[in-house]
Amino acid sequence: MTGVREAWKGYKTRIKGKHFERYNNIEDMLKNRPLDIPEVQFQKLIAYWSIPSVKALSRLNSENRKKQQQQHRMGPISFARVRNEMDKLKSHQEAGDxxxxxxxxxxxKEQPGRVRCYGRTITKTSLQKDREIAKIKQQHAETISSMKTELHETKDRVQSLEDLVKLLLQQSSLGTNIDEALSLLRAKESTYDINSKQYSNGNDRPSSSTRDPK
Structure with missing residues (x-):
């Protein structure tokens, strides 16, 4: 009903401004009347808008609207009523509610088919859909983040294995004993495991110097 009322007020304002206030005599008004309004009805409108008290009230309302800094959008609900309800709300909260x-x-209580404080077009169904979509987006973002973390860990693992192979080949070419080479490999693997745990706990990723101790 609020939308219908606003549309009707806007329609009357346009009719009055375009077909009544623009002309100085009744003949021109009738000649340029809206085609969707019968002449008899438009004559009654002209007679009503021409009443001195109606013209004075219209002029006063127009001047008052120009002074408004914030447009009243509460319909039949006055600001005084809103202030009273806000005071009641504050009292309930102070009482511990x-x-x-x-x-x-x-x-x-909430009325069926509507949701307060969300506008005219929002319903419980559309609000629930928005929440479900937001939840899916969050889950998707978390999945992507987890996959990126696993990818980084896999890359580090591959790099560590490459370093181990290089170290093994280097030690073999120098004639190092196999037991000594295995000890170096175990030390290398232990260092990697420590760095991986630190990274998974939220610490900075290990630098290349940490991954490849000399």
Whole structure:
């Protein structure tokens, strides 16, 4: 109903500005009347808008609207009523009620097919869909983050294995004993495991110098 009322007020304003206030005599007004309004009805509108008290009230309302810094969008609900309800809401919260309980106590239970404070076009169904979509997006982001972490760990593992192979070949070419080479390999692997645990706990990734001790 609010939308219909606003549309009707806008329609009357356009008709009055375009077909009444623009002309100085009734003949021109009737000649340029809206085609969707019968002449008899438009004559009645002209007669009503021409009443001195109506013209004075219209002029006063126009001047008052120009002075408004914030447009009133509460319909038939006055600002005084809003202030009174806000005071009640504050009193309930000060008494220990939760915000949800205080809101329900002042404004009543939610009506079917609508959701307060979300605008005219939002319904419980659309709000639930938005929440589900947001949840799916969050899960997707978490999955991507987890996959990136695993990819980094895999790359580090491959790099560590490459370093181990290079070290083994280097030690073999120098004639190092096989037991000594295995000891170096175990030390290398132990260092990698420590760095991997630190990285998985949220610490900075190990630098290349840490991964490849000399």
């Amino acid at each position: 939760t915000p949800e309980k205080a809101f329900t106590a002042v404004f009543g």
